[in-house]
Amino acid sequence: MKAIILKEAGGVEKLELMDIAIPAIKHDEVLIQVKAISINPVDIKTRTGKSLYDELKSRNEPIILGWDISGVITEVGSSVTTFKKGEEVFGMINFPGHGKAYAEYVAAPASQLALKPSNISHETAAVATLAALTAWQALVTHAKVSKGQKILIHAAAGGVGHYAVQIAKHLGAYTIGTSSAGNRDFVLSLGADEQIDYKTQRLEDEVNNVDFVLDSIGEATIDSSVAVTKKRGTVIFLPSGISDEKLKKLNSNGVNCYRILVKSNGDDMKQIAGFLEKGIIKSNISHVFPFEKMAEAHLQIETGKTKGKIVVTV
Numbered sequence: 261m262k263a264i265i266l267k268e269a270g271g272v273e274k275l276e277l278m279d280i281a282i283p284a285i286k287h288d289e290v291l292i293q294v295k296a297i298s299i300n301p302v303d304i305k306t307r308t309g310k311s312l313y314d315e316l317k318s319r320n321e322p323i324i325l326g327w328d329i330s331g332v333i334t335e336v337g338s339s340v341t342t343f344k345k346g347e348e349v350f351g352m353i354n355f356p357g358h359g360k361a362y363a364e365y366v367a368a369p370a371s372q373l374a375l376k377p378s379n380i381s382h383e384t385a386a387v388a389t390l391a392a393l394t395a396w397q398a399l400v401t402h403a404k405v406s407k408g409q410k411i412l413i414h415a416a417a418g419g420v421g422h423y424a425v426q427i428a429k430h431l432g433a434y435t436i437g438t439s440s441a442g443n444r445d446f447v448l449s450l451g452a453d454e455q456i457d458y459k460t461q462r463l464e465d466e467v468n469n470v471d472f473v474l475d476s477i478g479e480a481t482i483d484s485s486v487a488v489t490k491k492r493g494t495v496i497f498l499p500s501g502i503s504d505e506k507l508k509k510l511n512s513n514g515v516n517c518y519r520i521l522v523k524s525n526g527d528d529m530k531q532i533a534g535f536l537e538k539g540i541i542k543s544n545i546s547h548v549f550p551f552e553k554m555a556e557a558h559l560q561i562e563t564g565k566t567k568g569k570i571v572v573t574v
C-alpha cells in the first residue's frame with residue numbers, strides 16, 4: 261500500500277511517499293481502507309520535531325503521521341463484535357500515540373470508531389474527528405457547559421473553534437467567538453451570538469463575566485482570557501506551552517484554569533456522528549488535496565489561517 265513516511269523531523273520535504281506492507285490487525289482492531297484524512301496543527305508540530313515527535317521516534321518503527329480518518333472496513337479482528345466488513349467508519353486513531361493515518365490502510369481499535377452517517381461524505385466525516393472531539397471533550401466532558409452560560413471561543417473560524425461554536429449553541433450557551441474581520445460572517449453563520457475581531461478589538465473592552473473560555477491561542481491571550489472570566493468560571497487551554505507554574509498563578513485569581521489533551525474515544529465519536537447525521541454540526545471544508553499533495557496540505561495548516569478544516573482524499 262502507499263503510505264507517507266516521516267523520514268526525520270523537518271520541513272515538508274521529509275514526508276516521503278512509499279510502498280509498504282498493509283498493517284496486520286490485532287484481535288480488537290479493524291482494518292480500514294482509507295478514503296479521507298484530516299490534517300491538524302499537531303501533524304505539523306510533530307513533523308517539525310515538536311509535540312509527539314520524540315514519543316513516536318522512541319518506538320523504533322517508521323513514523324507515519326496523522327490520526328483522523330474515514331473509510332471502509334475490509335477486515336475485522338477476532339474479538340470485534342461492534343463492526344462488520346464493508347461498514348463505513350470514522351475516528352481519531354490512537355491519539356496521543358501512533359495513529360499511522362497517512363496510508364491507504366489503517367489498523368484501528370474498534371473502540372475508537374463510530375459508523376459514518378450515510379448522509380455525509382467521507383471527507384465531511386474525516387475532518388470531524390480530532391478537532392470535533394477536542395471541542396466536545398472541552399465543552400461537554402470537562403467544562404460541562406450548560407444552557408444560558410456565557411462562553412468565549414478563541415479562533416472560532418478554525419478547526420476546533422468552528423465545531424466548538426456549533427456545539428456551544430446546541431447546548432444553549434450565549435456564544436462569543438474571536439476571529440479576524442474576514443471571518444466575521446463565517447463565525448456568525450456558525451451560530452455565534454457575537455464576533456470579536458482580535459486584531460482591532462481588545463478582549464477586556466468587549467466581554468466580561470464569562471462562564472467559560474476555550475483558549476486555543478495561548479501566549480497572546482492567556483491573561484485576557486482569565487481577565488474576562490467570572491470568579492469560579494473556567495478557562496481551558498489547548499496549547500501545551502503553558503507551564504504548570506503559570507497555571508498555578510492563574511488559578512490563584514479564583515478562576516479554574518487548566519490544559520487538556522484530546523483522547524481517542526469511540527463513545528464521543530458516536531455523539532459526533534449523531535450530531536453530523538442530524539445536521540446539528542456541519543464540517544466546513546475550505547481545501548481538498550489529493551494524497552500525493554500532502555506537503556501542500558501541511559503548508560496550508562502552517563499558515564495558521566485555515567477556515568474550518570482541510571481534507572486529503574485517498
Ligand SMILES: NC(=O)c1ccc[n+]([C@@H]2O[C@H](COP(=O)([O-])OP(=O)(O)OC[C@H]3O[C@@H](n4cnc5c(N)ncnc54)[C@H](OP(=O)(O)O)[C@@H]3O)[C@@H](O)[C@H]2O)c1
Nearest residue numbers: 301394415417418419420439440476498520521522565566
Ligand atoms: N490540547 C489539545 O488536545 C488540542 C487539540 C486540538 C488542537 N489543539 C491546538 O489548538 C490550536 C488550534 O487548533 P485548530 O485545529 O483549531 O487550528 P487551525 O484550524 O489551524 O486554526 C486556524 C484559525 O485560527 C484563527 N486564528 C489565528 N490566530 C488567531 C488569534 N490570535 N485569535 C483568534 N483566532 C486566531 C484563524 O482565524 P483568522 O484567519 O480569522 O485569524 C484560523 O481560522 C492549535 O495550536 C492546536 O495544536 C490542541
